[in-house]
Amino acid sequence: MKQSRPGGRVMLRRLLILVLVAACFSVVLANRIVTSAATAGFETRIASGLSNEAVLSFPLIAAPDVSRGRADAAHIDLYMQRAIHAAFADAGLAFAPFSRQFVRLAEASDTGQVELLTTEPGFLAAWGVGLAPDVAPTADSCLVGRTLAASLGDPLPQWLHFGDRRCPLAGVFDATGRAPFWTLDRAVLRLAPPGRAMTGETFVWSGFLHSDGLSFGAERLREGLTPWIDPDMVEIWSSRDQAARAAEILTIYRFVSGTISGIALGISAFAIATTFTFSVSGQLRDIAIRRALGATQWRIMIGVQSEVAGLVGAGLGLGLVAGPYLGHLLLQHMAGAGVPGLSSEGSLAPQYIAGLGLLFLLTGLIAGLIPAITAARVDPAIILRGS
Amino acid sequence: MQLDQVSVRHGGATGRCVLDAVDLTLAPGERLCILGESGAGKTTLLELISGFRRPDAGRVRLFGMDPARAADSLRSRLRRQRMGFMFQDYALIEHLTAAANIALPLRLDGMAASAAHRHALERLADLGLSHLAAVSASALSGGEKQRVAFARATVHTPGLILADEPTGSLDPATGAEILRLILARDADAGRSVVVVTHNHAHCPHFDRVLVLRGGHLAEAGAPA
Ligand SMILES: Nc1ncnc2c1ncn2[C@@H]1O[C@H](COP(=O)(O)OP(=O)(O)OP(=O)(O)O)[C@@H](O)[C@H]1O
Ligand SMILES: [Mg+2]
Numbered sequence: 001m002k003q004s005r006p007g008g009r010v011m012l013r014r015l016l017i018l019v020l021v022a023a024c025f026s027v028v029l030a031n032r033i034v035t036s037a038a039t040a041g042f043e044t045r046i047a048s049g050l051s052n053e054a055v056l057s058f059p060l061i062a063a064p065d066v067s068r069g070r071a072d073a074a075h076i077d078l079y080m081q082r083a084i085h086a087a088f089a090d091a092g093l094a095f096a097p098f099s100r101q102f103v104r105l106a107e108a109s110d111t112g113q114v115e116l117l118t119t120e121p122g123f124l125a126a127w128g129v130g131l132a133p134d135v136a137p138t139a140d141s142c143l144v145g146r147t148l149a150a151s152l153g154d155p156l157p158q159w160l161h162f163g164d165r166r167c168p169l170a171g172v173f174d175a176t177g178r179a180p181f182w183t184l185d186r187a188v189l190r191l192a193p194p195g196r197a198m199t200g201e202t203f204v205w206s207g208f209l210h211s212d213g214l215s216f217g218a219e220r221l222r223e224g225l226t227p228w229i230d231p232d233m234v235e236i237w238s239s240r241d242q243a244a245r246a247a248e249i250l251t252i253y254r255f256v257s258g259t260i261s262g263i264a265l266g267i268s269a270f271a272i273a274t275t276f277t278f279s280v281s282g283q284l285r286d287i288a289i290r291r292a293l294g295a296t297q298w299r300i301m302i303g304v305q306s307e308v309a310g311l312v313g314a315g316l317g318l319g320l321v322a323g324p325y326l327g328h329l330l331l332q333h334m335a336g337a338g339v340p341g342l343s344s345e346g347s348l349a350p351q352y353i354a355g356l357g358l359l360f361l362l363t364g365l366i367a368g369l370i371p372a373i374t375a376a377r378v379d380p381a382i383i384l385r386g387s
Numbered sequence: 388m389q390l391d392q393v394s395v396r397h398g399g400a401t402g403r404c405v406l407d408a409v410d411l412t413l414a415p416g417e418r419l420c421i422l423g424e425s426g427a428g429k430t431t432l433l434e435l436i437s438g439f440r441r442p443d444a445g446r447v448r449l450f451g452m453d454p455a456r457a458a459d460s461l462r463s464r465l466r467r468q469r470m471g472f473m474f475q476d477y478a479l480i481e482h483l484t485a486a487a488n489i490a491l492p493l494r495l496d497g498m499a500a501s502a503a504h505r506h507a508l509e510r511l512a513d514l515g516l517s518h519l520a521a522v523s524a525s526a527l528s529g530g531e532k533q534r535v536a537f538a539r540a541t542v543h544t545p546g547l548i549l550a551d552e553p554t555g556s557l558d559p560a561t562g563a564e565i566l567r568l569i570l571a572r573d574a575d576a577g578r579s580v581v582v583v584t585h586n587h588a589h590c591p592h593f594d595r596v597l598v599l600r601g602g603h604l605a606e607a608g609a610p611a
Contacts, residue, residue, distance in 0.1 A: 384434060
């Protein structure tokens, strides 16, 4: 039951609680979406019984033929298909690339050996590494790094040619500072100067190596691929390990956002306790009247707690709307964030939402206990004494 | 209702004895006036009867229970089903309408909002106050407030009405009108009434008048 009409200050504080709870809930939900997106790919593969599947990663330098000459994503994939076919022709192995990571961009740029041309600047921009194209790139345009740009002359050419492909040059990005991870799905590598291979850790190619029925040990895979990929540089994982690794990469991200939302939840709880205690103290007379007319202490407590629950509930409702939106926004920015197998589809199990909502509600109600007990203890006699 | 050797001290065991071994029995339907100077302990006595306060000694019995010692749920039920309260300052919830204030005891007793509202409107109509139903309590005049408070005190047909200076804030004519309402024996004749006041003018209308002085209750007219 509504105890009284709250004053302006109380309303403002309640609004703050509403926003806090909503923000907190949505961040945790968004978090969950990102995490599930990172592991979902692996989980479904594991669940569908692809136990013979290996995850294979290697830096491009391990594949000497790729690292010289033109190397774009499709090119490297094709190279892998061919290598695997040649090594295990009769085994029915299939290679499905899922991650083309671009690591240590800055280092590579400094050596002048590797340049990245990409049509997807979103992630770099999001990580604030100073990508500032003059022209917004389109799907088939490309960007060049500043080292390459310097070698292309001033003014920059309008077009870059890669074999028979002609890309409008959208701009130059300046990848100084800590380089982000970057997928090369639609990126193009520049031609490396003859005789100079790409630096070691610049590109890591990963993919599922799947066979129908046959089981290969890691050693046998390594050996078989030796002519194409330096066996010392190949990492071979099971899908399960890879899922764990993907989750691990996200641990820090989850820890940080978890801590922030934990703190926000704590602040919400504190705000609930103080705001409602404040509003109870402004309603002593009304509460005393109700008590005198026969409201039980329990009923008074429920009155306060239902207001708390209403407020938290409204916050949860807002969070439920904002959370998935935020999660997908994050996913867009993280596409290729060095998280192997990050799919663009994250999901939220209803049980998870319900459980989390319950946790929030309980926290609110525990915080609400202080004002609720204060209200229940109001002495009805105060209306007789007019104090 | 019965008070049995009830004593109240303010300020601990060594404090002043406000009520000293008071005995009081109220017959069903009886209308009792308790007179007393300011500070005599009239309000304290009402607190005892309503279960707001525990006596330091003695026993209170009300509708077969000891309100001060009963569980909160029982004591609360007693208040919302069997007792009606009126106060000098009306004790209306200011931001609620007159009708909502009157419906409050019924709502607290679990009646649905619409039914409680209907009862409240009927009660207002009985008193000729239908025009006040939707008016916020804060906008009512003192006399109107006390009429609404009376409607609230009687909407659930309680067996006992307790009133602390119900006319204290009203002009004599309005006060007399309120008192007439409280003492009227119309629909619910079985209703007992206890009014505490320092206003001797009200005395003639009651079945019995007691004077509270020096912690003792005496029949009116007995030597001081
Ligand atoms: N909680 C308390 N602590 C100490 N003294 C109290 C307390 N409550 C009441 N008293 C004292 O007890 C005495 C009786 O108070 P009470 O309010 O019952 O008097 P009253 O007859 O209702 O007076 P009035 O006509 O002015 O309302 C007063 O002297 C008052 O100061
Ligand atoms: Mg008094």
